[in-house]
């Protein structure tokens with residue numbers, strides 16, 4: 001009887017830990033987009049910069065207009 005109670009207590013604790021772990025994980029993924037912005041790499045010079053500050057042309061990201069032009073000219 002006493003052994004069965006311990007068994008149930010362990011099961012309840014396990015369920016509690018699993019639920020708590022899932023909630024912590026969910027909070028983390030929800031916070032991520034606000035805290036860390038998606039970083040892109042300039043195709044011409046390789047500089048990393050936030051996506052909102054980059055210039056995107058034909059699906060390729062650049063750090064400035066100059067590098068976009070240079071890349072598009074070198075491609076032709």
Ligand SMILES: [Zn+2]
Nearest residue numbers: 042045063067
């Ligand atoms: Zn660049």
